[in-house]
Amino acid sequence: MGPSGSGKSTLLKLLNHLISPDSGQLLYKEQSIFEMDPIQLRRRIMMTPQTPVIFEGSIKDNLIVGYAFSKEEAPSEQEMNEVMQTCLLKKDLAEKADNLSGGEKQRLALARAMLMKPDVLLLDEPSSALDEDTADIVMKNVVDHTKHHRQTLIMVTHDKKIANQFCENDINMKDYSLK
Amino acid sequence: MKDAVDLAFWQILAAYLFVLILIIIVRLKRIPREKEIVLATTRMTLQLILVGYLLVYLFENPNPFYTLLAIIIMQVFAIYNIYKRTKSALGIEMKKIIAASMTIGIFCSLLFFIFVVLQLSPWYEPRYFIPIAGMIIGNSMTGISLGVSNLINGMKAQKAEIEGALMLGATPKMASSKIVNQAFDAAMLPTINSMVGMGIVFLPGMMTGQILSGTSPIVAIEYQIAVMLGIVGSVSLSVIIYLQWGCKTFFNSRSQLKNSND
Numbered sequence: 014m015g016p017s018g019s020g021k022s023t024l025l026k027l028l029n030h031l032i033s034p035d036s037g038q039l040l041y042k043e044q045s046i047f048e049m050d051p052i053q054l055r056r057r058i059m060m061t062p063q064t065p066v067i068f069e070g071s072i073k074d075n076l077i078v079g080y081a082f083s084k085e086e087a088p089s090e091q092e093m094n095e096v097m098q099t100c101l102l103k104k105d106l107a108e109k110a111d112n113l114s115g116g117e118k119q120r121l122a123l124a125r126a127m128l129m130k131p132d133v134l135l136l137d138e139p140s141s142a143l144d145e146d147t148a149d150i151v152m153k154n155v156v157d158h159t160k161h162h163r164q165t166l167i168m169v170t171h172d173k174k175i176a177n178q179f180c181e182n183d184i185n186m187k188d189y190s191l192k
Numbered sequence: 193m194k195d196a197v198d199l200a201f202w203q204i205l206a207a208y209l210f211v212l213i214l215i216i217i218v219r220l221k222r223i224p225r226e227k228e229i230v231l232a233t234t235r236m237t238l239q240l241i242l243v244g245y246l247l248v249y250l251f252e253n254p255n256p257f258y259t260l261l262a263i264i265i266m267q268v269f270a271i272y273n274i275y276k277r278t279k280s281a282l283g284i285e286m287k288k289i290i291a292a293s294m295t296i297g298i299f300c301s302l303l304f305f306i307f308v309v310l311q312l313s314p315w316y317e318p319r320y321f322i323p324i325a326g327m328i329i330g331n332s333m334t335g336i337s338l339g340v341s342n343l344i345n346g347m348k349a350q351k352a353e354i355e356g357a358l359m360l361g362a363t364p365k366m367a368s369s370k371i372v373n374q375a376f377d378a379a380m381l382p383t384i385n386s387m388v389g390m391g392i393v394f395l396p397g398m399m400t401g402q403i404l405s406g407t408s409p410i411v412a413i414e415y416q417i418a419v420m421l422g423i424v425g426s427v428s429l430s431v432i433i434y435l436q437w438g439c440k441t442f443f444n445s446r447s448q449l450k451n452s453n454d
Contacts, residue, residue, distance in 0.1 A: 029359055031448060051447045056361035066356025069370070082362040129360070 014169075014176055015186030021169040022063065024186065025135045028167065029060035056083055059131035063138040063169075065122035067113070072097075073106040075121055079129040088128060099154045100124040101147055116142040120151060127158060133165040140172060148172065152179060208233070247322065256316040263302075263325045270294065270333040277337050280344045289437045290336060297430025298325075298332055305422045327398060327419055328426045331383060335427035336434050339379035343435060346371035347442050354449055364443040372435045379431040383424055390420065 039046045077087040100120040119142045140148035159166045185192040357367035402412035
């Protein structure tokens with residue numbers, strides 16, 4: 014947590030190795046991430062940006078795009094529907110993703126990252142476009158899902174209620190430093 | 193075969209009168225473009241007069257060195273024109289890629305065309321070599337120019353989408369494939385359009401020139417088909433090479449998107 018411009022999103026991008034620090038080290042499982050293949054790393058430490066990125070095509074195309082990138086076999090439609098349910102997204106897989114509302118797109122991006130089963134999930138304000146009730150349920154489901162799959166969840170949020178309810182470790186940021 | 197109609201001095205003057213009327217209309221309509229029209233007309237006239245005399249000299253004194261020199265000058269001018277036409281600032285790496293893709297694409301197409309299709313003897317026969325090279329270089333210049341603008345604009349406009357794909361574990365090539373494809377389509381569009389409309393909507397410049405100078409339309413068409421295929425080949429090859437290398441300059445060795453393309 015922290016005020017706007019304090020470096021929260023930048024921190025997530027550093028962990029996803031989408032940007033590199035000017036100095037210092039970043040270790041993952043005691044190994045410097047600079048020695049790791051950045052593309053493989055991003056598949057294990059996956060980030061979802063605050064403004065969801067939706068690709069051309071159907072909801073299904075969007076859900077399996079990560080698998081297309083890694084050239085792995087895509088999960089079954091049943092699995093896709095289950096993850097969508099976790100994110101309270103009741104939509105047909107064949108529907109065009111572009112027709113979804115802002116909140117639905119955010120949940121689709123969240124479902125897509127969860128479906129990839131990364132070791133670490135980096136979520137940048139995942140509930141910013143959701144109403145309070147939906148946000149509460151979705152975040153609870155996401156936390157339960159990540160616990161069940163033994164994943165680490167690092168989340169940037171402005172929502173103190175969500176932070177108090179779900180976070181095991183609070184990190185506060187101010188002026189690009191951890192407090 | 194009839195001889196070409198040689199235009200008298202007053203006939204050419206009449207053609208300029210046509211432009212003068214255009215300038216008067218533009219002025220009356222208060223479209224502030226008279227200066228550009230006058231400049232472009234003057235420049236075109238001077239360039240063509242100079243080239244005319246130069247070509248007469250080259251045709252009368254066929255020499256491989258002069259022919260190659262003419263091609264190199266045309267090529268350098270075309271590359272410089274691409275740099276100038278691109279609105280975004282081009283980094284040194286991007287400039288090198290533009291020059292390399294233009295050179296490789298044109299060199300391969302020209303070699304194939306001169307030695308396999310036309311089988312010129314001698315190979316440097318300037319009457320054929322220079323105009324054909326001119327058409328291939330000119331069209332490739334337009335193609336790469338469009339490819340450069342579309343690639344740079346696409347990478348800027350769709351930065352969030354590229355980053356989003358990288359976050360999901362895409363390689364830089366995968367993340368930029370949509371933009372590369374769009375840039376390729378845009379670069380090829382003028383050539384494809386001109387092929388589709390050829391013969392029905394308009395008669396191409398080379399063919400018109402040949403027919404006006406007394407060549408049989410059938411012979412002119414044979415050359416036009418061959419040249420058009422050479423142009424399509426050269427434009428596609430240059431643009432593909434440019435886009436493959438050019439899109440890599442937007443990423444660093446850590447598969448991260450660079451902030452600026454310098």
